[in-house]
Amino acid sequence: MSLVVVGSMAFDAIETPFGKTDKILGGAATYIALAASQFVKPVNAISVVGNDFLQSDMQMMESHGANLEGVQVKKDEKSFFWSGRYHNDMNSRDTLVTELNVLGTFDPVVPESYQGCEYLMLGNLSPDVQRQVIERLQTRPKLIVMDTMNFWMDIALDSLKETLKLIDVLVINDEEARQLSGSYSLKVAAKQIMEMGPKYLVIKKGEHGALLFHDGQVFSAPGLPLEEVFDPTGAGDTFAGGFIGYMAKTGGQDFEDMKRAVIFGSALASFCVEKFGPERLIGLEEAEMNARVREFVSLAHFQI
Amino acid sequence: MSLVVVGSMAFDAIETPFGKTDKILGGAATYIALAASQFVKPVNAISVVGNDFLQSDMQMMESHGANLEGVQVKKDEKSFFWSGRYHNDMNSRDTLVTELNVLGTFDPVVPESYQGCEYLMLGNLSPDVQRQVIERLQTRPKLIVMDTMNFWMDIALDSLKETLKLIDVLVINDEEARQLSGSYSLKVAAKQIMEMGPKYLVIKKGEHGALLFHDGQVFSAPGLPLEEVFDPTGAGDTFAGGFIGYMAKTGGQDFEDMKRAVIFGSALASFCVEKFGPERLIGLEEAEMNARVREFVSLAHFQI
Numbered sequence: 363m364s365l366v367v368v369g370s371m372a373f374d375a376i377e378t379p380f381g382k383t384d385k386i387l388g389g390a391a392t393y394i395a396l397a398a399s400q401f402v403k404p405v406n407a408i409s410v411v412g413n414d415f416l417q418s419d420m421q422m423m424e425s426h427g428a429n430l431e432g433v434q435v436k437k438d439e440k441s442f443f444w445s446g447r448y449h450n451d452m453n454s455r456d457t458l459v460t461e462l463n464v465l466g467t468f469d470p471v472v473p474e475s476y477q478g479c480e481y482l483m484l485g486n487l488s489p490d491v492q493r494q495v496i497e498r499l500q501t502r503p504k505l506i507v508m509d510t511m512n513f514w515m516d517i518a519l520d521s522l523k524e525t526l527k528l529i530d531v532l533v534i535n536d537e538e539a540r541q542l543s544g545s546y547s548l549k550v551a552a553k554q555i556m557e558m559g560p561k562y563l564v565i566k567k568g569e570h571g572a573l574l575f576h577d578g579q580v581f582s583a584p585g586l587p588l589e590e591v592f593d594p595t596g597a598g599d600t601f602a603g604g605f606i607g608y609m610a611k612t613g614g615q616d617f618e619d620m621k622r623a624v625i626f627g628s629a630l631a632s633f634c635v636e637k638f639g640p641e642r643l644i645g646l647e648e649a650e651m652n653a654r655v656r657e658f659v660s661l662a663h664f665q666i
Numbered sequence: 667m668s669l670v671v672v673g674s675m676a677f678d679a680i681e682t683p684f685g686k687t688d689k690i691l692g693g694a695a696t697y698i699a700l701a702a703s704q705f706v707k708p709v710n711a712i713s714v715v716g717n718d719f720l721q722s723d724m725q726m727m728e729s730h731g732a733n734l735e736g737v738q739v740k741k742d743e744k745s746f747f748w749s750g751r752y753h754n755d756m757n758s759r760d761t762l763v764t765e766l767n768v769l770g771t772f773d774p775v776v777p778e779s780y781q782g783c784e785y786l787m788l789g790n791l792s793p794d795v796q797r798q799v800i801e802r803l804q805t806r807p808k809l810i811v812m813d814t815m816n817f818w819m820d821i822a823l824d825s826l827k828e829t830l831k832l833i834d835v836l837v838i839n840d841e842e843a844r845q846l847s848g849s850y851s852l853k854v855a856a857k858q859i860m861e862m863g864p865k866y867l868v869i870k871k872g873e874h875g876a877l878l879f880h881d882g883q884v885f886s887a888p889g890l891p892l893e894e895v896f897d898p899t900g901a902g903d904t905f906a907g908g909f910i911g912y913m914a915k916t917g918g919q920d921f922e923d924m925k926r927a928v929i930f931g932s933a934l935a936s937f938c939v940e941k942f943g944p945e946r947l948i949g950l951e952e953a954e955m956n957a958r959v960r961e962f963v964s965l966a967h968f969q970i
Contacts, residue, residue: 450850546756547893549892549893552891571886573891581968582875582891583968587886588851625968660883662886662966663885664929666929
């Protein structure tokens with residue numbers, strides 16, 4: 363079913379204990395689109411880039427099924443740029459550079475051909491922009507999934523709360539859930555966050571997997587123990603892309619569907635961390651993904 | 667099947683954000699025995715206490731099926747005492763007082779009636795003492811499970827490694843697994859630790875559940891999201907007691923049995939944290955435990 367994804371398309375420069383990159387392809391919409399394209403094509407992207415964005419990256423994304431009609435190219439500006447350095451434990455990082463560039467004035471355009479979309483993924487962006495996209499769709503999608511981060515809780519909490527009222531599923535990490543709710547217990551936090559609007563909440567816990575909450579129910583997806591995490595950049599966006607992609611492919615809407623979507627998202631995220639940036643997602647085979655999902659099944663299975 | 671458990675029986679004074687206790691019943695063998703008694707009776711305990719240990723606590727343990735024939739009472743000495751304060755996140759704590767007292771010279775005695783036991787749980791203690799118990803059993807138990815902590819890795823690593831060669835299952839937390847192996851990745855750590863002797867390794871991750879490793883296989887048990895963790899003291903020992911108790915009851919020895927044992931141990935640990943000390947384990951009904959296990963089944967279940 364038709365899918366629209368919104369988010370940054372950008373450059374990242376990444377430093378990990380394993381090495382460092384120059385400016386490479388990054389951005390939430392990039393990871394989301396590549397992950398979602400495992401399930402549905404086209405993935406209709408809404409984003410903005412500058413004159414420095416590479417044609418070859420655009421072409422790579424199109425060859426993976428991205429429709430870039432909704433991606434504005436600003437001729438006199440530069441693309442969003444982020445640079446960060448991961449600590450040895452790979453669980454925390456320092457931001458070295460954030461250049462908003464084109465994102466600072468992003469006014470999202472919804473092409474006519476995107477109207478009527480049934481699934482909408484709002485990648486991490488200003489909650490104002492996320493809300494504008496919802497408002498600019500003439501009919502409300504069947505399922506709206508949204509990511510956000512602590513930065514917006516710090517500087518735009520009121521706007522974030524407005525946007526939360528309009529969505530179905532919020533996907534955030536444990537630290538963000540604690541900040542947004544003010545509760546340390548994730549169970550209490552989930553209850554409080556769902557009172558803000560979303561009917562479903564996914565809390566990502568990195569190597570510890572993810573929790574899915576809805577209406578008194580909870581599902582715990584395991585984290586796959588990995589020998590090595592090479593670069594965590596984009597893993598959360600990849601998770602979100604896998605989640606919405608699975609839902610859009612299957613037409614899913616209920617808790618059981620979302621449990622499976624969490625597993626597929628987790629499987630894709632486990633690939634993402636194996637190489638720098640989105641490299642491992644490029645050309646990823648469906649058979650590889652399905653084999654990884656079977657590892658998750660085996661990992662979590664027990665019979666009482 | 668017959669079960670012997672070894673560990674401290676002690677006093678704890680606990681401070682949490684929710685309140686503080688005077689000296690209350692504590693000790694690894696106490697929690698292990700109470701948890702294991704959900705599955706098998708008697709639970710044959712090996713420990714040592716001082717003249718200050720309460721008769722009423724002894725009687726409570728006996729009424730739960732503990733056999734205290736192997737518990738030495740030192741007339742002129744005091745029981746082991748630990749005092750600690752938990753931080754607000756309940757994941758870390760400061761030790762305020764450690765008085766070894768009777769534990770400083772503990773020379774474990776294995777009563778004749780304990781000989782031939784099939785399941786042995788070595789609670790956290792000096793690895794010398796743990797090894798002595800193994801050596802003083804005339805026949806090797808069918809399954810030896812052991813707990814330890816970073817303290818012994820710091821001051822008695824060689825002895826710990828000797829003891830590791832003699833056991834089947836090591837049960838430690840993630841921080842301890844990383845320290846013992848020197849590897850941050852738990853998958854790599856598990857491989858390295860199993861090369862030290864144990865054929866199975868359980869890594870406890872607190873609120874994030876537990877991992878069970880064996881011979882290239884891995885199982886991830888979820889952590890039950892709780893509204894409130896009142897006091898984490900003894901949760902790890904309770905987990906271990908539930909694990910060995912389940913194995914002893916079912917005669918289990920393989921990976922599938924151990925997966926179930928991890929779930930039962932996790933369920934009992936989730937009760938332990940609901941009240942101060944071992945209070946919630948006292949008089950815990952089998953039906954309560956089984957209902958909690960069903961929550962774990964529902965929490966982890968998905969169908970691809």
